[in-house]
Amino acid sequence: MSNLVSYLFETNAIRFCEENKPFWYTSGKIGPYFINTHFIYGSEKDAVELLSFIDDSLSDKMTLPKKVFERVLKQYQENKIYQDVIHHMKTYIEENIDVAEIDYISGGERRDWFFSNILAYLLRKPHITIYKDLSAVVSTYDFEKTEAVSNLAGKKVLHIADLITVASSYLRAWIPAIQNLGATMCWSCVVVDRMQGGKDKIEAKGIKSFSLVNVDTNLFQTALNMGIINENQQKLLNHFFADPDGSMKEFLIAHPEFIENALQSDEKTKKRAKLLMDDNLYGIY
Numbered sequence: 072m073s074n075l076v077s078y079l080f081e082t083n084a085i086r087f088c089e090e091n092k093p094f095w096y097t098s099g100k101i102g103p104y105f106i107n108t109h110f111i112y113g114s115e116k117d118a119v120e121l122l123s124f125i126d127d128s129l130s131d132k133m134t135l136p137k138k139v140f141e142r143v144l145k146q147y148q149e150n151k152i153y154q155d156v157i158h159h160m161k162t163y164i165e166e167n168i169d170v171a172e173i174d175y176i177s178g179g180e181r182r183d184w185f186f187s188n189i190l191a192y193l194l195r196k197p198h199i200t201i202y203k204d205l206s207a208v209v210s211t212y213d214f215e216k217t218e219a220v221s222n223l224a225g226k227k228v229l230h231i232a233d234l235i236t237v238a239s240s241y242l243r244a245w246i247p248a249i250q251n252l253g254a255t256m257c258w259s260c261v262v263v264d265r266m267q268g269g270k271d272k273i274e275a276k277g278i279k280s281f282s283l284v285n286v287d288t289n290l291f292q293t294a295l296n297m298g299i300i301n302e303n304q305q306k307l308l309n310h311f312f313a314d315p316d317g318s319m320k321e322f323l324i325a326h327p328e329f330i331e332n333a334l335q336s337d338e339k340t341k342k343r344a345k346l347l348m349d350d351n352l353y354g355i356y
Contacts, residue, residue, distance in 0.1 A: 074155060074159070075111075075155075075156060075159050075283060075284060076284060076290070076293055077297070078111050078152050078155065078156060079108075079111060079263070079284065080294070080297070080299055081152070082110040082111050082113070082114055082115065082152065083107065083110055083115060084106065084107055084108050084109070084110040084111045084263075085104060085105075085106050085263070085286070085290075086104060086105045086106075086107075087103060087104050087294060087299065087300050087304060087308065088102075088103045088104065088105075088304070089304075090301070090303050090304055090307075091322075091326060091329070092329075093307075093319065093322065093329075095333070095339075095340055095343040095344070096343070097343070098346075098352075099343050099344075099346030099347040099350060099352055100315075100316075100319065100347065100352055100353075101319050101322075101323075101347070102311060102315065102319065103304070103307050103308050103311050104286070104308065104311075106234060106263060106265065106286070108182070108233040108234045108261075108262045108263045109121075109122070109182045109185045109233050111152060111153065111156050111262070112143075112146060112150075112153050112185050113146060113150040113152050113153045114152075117146065117150070117153075118185070121139075121142055121143070121146075121185065122181060122182075124138075124139075124142060125139060125180075125181050125184065126181075129180075129202075132200075132202060132206065132208055133208060133217055133218075133219075134217070135200070136188070136198065136200045136208060136210045136214055136217050137210065137214040137215070137217060139184050139188055140188045140189070140192065140210075140214040141214075143184070143185065143188050143189045144189060144192065147189050156262070157186070157189055157190065157193070159283060160186065160190060160231075160260065160262065160283060161190060161193050161194065163260070163281070163283055164190070164194070164229070164260055164281075167260075167281050168229065168258055168260075168279075168281075170194060170196075172227055172257075173194070173196055173227060173228075173229045173257075173258070174196070174197075174223075174226040174227045174228065174254070175196060175197050175198070175199050175209070175223065175226055175227075175228045175229070175254065176190060176191040176194065176196045176197075176198050176199070176228070176229050176230075176231055177198070177199035177200075177201055177207075177228050177229070177230045177231070177245065177248075177249060177256070178191075178198065178199075178200065178201065178230070178231050178232065179201040179202075179203075179230070179232065179240060179244060179245045179248075180200075180201065180202050180203045182232075182233040182234070183201075183230075183231060183232045183233060184200070185233060186231050186232070186233060186262065187230075187231035187232070188214070190231055191210075191212055192212055192213060192214070194212075195212045196212055196229075197209055197210060197211055197212055198210045198212065198214070199220075199223075199228065199249070199252075200217075201244065201245055201248045201249075203244060205244055205247060205248045205251060206248075207220065207248050207249075207251075207252060208220065209223075220252060221252065222252065222253050223252040223253055223254040224253035224254070225253070225254070225255075226252075226253075226254040226255070227254070227255055227257045228249050228254050228255065228256045228257060228258075229256075229257065229258040229259070229260060230245055230249070230256050230258070230259045230260075230278075231259075231260050231261070232245075232259065232260075232261045232262075233261065233262050233263070234261055234262065234263045234264075234265065235259070235261045235263075235264050235265065235269035235270065235273075235280070235282065236265045236267050236269055237267050237268050237269050237272070238268070238269035238270075238272040238273050241259070241269070241272070241273050242272065242273075246273070246276060246278070256276075256278050257277075257278065257279065258278065258279045258280075258281065259273055259278050259279070259280045259281065260281045260282070260283075261280075261281070261282045261283070262282070262283050262284065263282065263283070263284050263285075263286060264280075264282035264284070264285045264286065265286050266285050266286050266287050266312070270282070286312075287312060288308075288309050288312055291305050291308040291309060291312070292305070307322070316353060319353060320353040320354065320355060323353060323355060324355060330344055330347070330348070
């Protein structure tokens with residue numbers, strides 16, 4: 072699994088902030104790491120290109136699965152990082168789940184498809200493509216045939232995703248979409264678990280949750296051992312892991328210049344800084 076962790080760092084799928092320079096999140100909050108799991112498709116450039124291709128193809132839900140599959144299969148055949156990641160994931164699934172019990176593999180719009188399509192092919196399982204509006208289509212494992220489906224009563228589904236955080240996509244869309252088909256999501260396997268409670272939420276629904284990498288103190292220690300971060304960065308990461316809001320509140324109090332600099336920065340950063348202050352997200356403004 073050490074290769075997989077190395078790939079996450081090498082492709083910037085997981086980025087740790089420079090000392091005293093946490094990242095701005097869309098919510099207006101801040102934090103010491105940023106995760107774009109889909110970058111281990113090979114590179115940020117390759118991942119962004121596939122996302123753009125998906126966006127351009129979303130208008131036709133019946134032809135999209137095969138179009139995406141053809142792209143990911145080509146990348147799997149040509150890109151060593153992506154190929155190794157998929158091999159890791161396939162082996163992990165085979166070691167933790169009785170593959171014979173899996174009737175379908177599902178993946179949700181959009182980043183799940185970076186992983187679910189190719190693994191459906193390699194595990195020779197039909198694939199359920201789930202869209203954000205909860206509609207779904209089913210493809211044969213080789214994506215040669217795709218059709219609308221309304222009844223998969225009694226079937227067991229493994230959902231494959233790039234990332235789980237608080238499981239909002241699972242609860243809002245992926246689990247209900249599978250239930251709407253009469254099937255049961257029995258397992259979930261993700262590349263990265265941000266360890267923010269999502270696993271507990273879906274396991275409360277009776278779904279076994281698996282992840283290849285957990286963003287926790289062990290990962291931060293690995294990053295330190297690899298020379299990717301220093302001890303001060305590790306200290307902040309560990310503090311954030313234990314208390315996300317409390318650690319960032321302490322940081323802001325200790326570094327008032329951080330907000331001042333953000334307000335003088337680019338428009339996106341300025342907007343997020345104002346959101347933090349206007350909504351008093353850390354209870355200090």
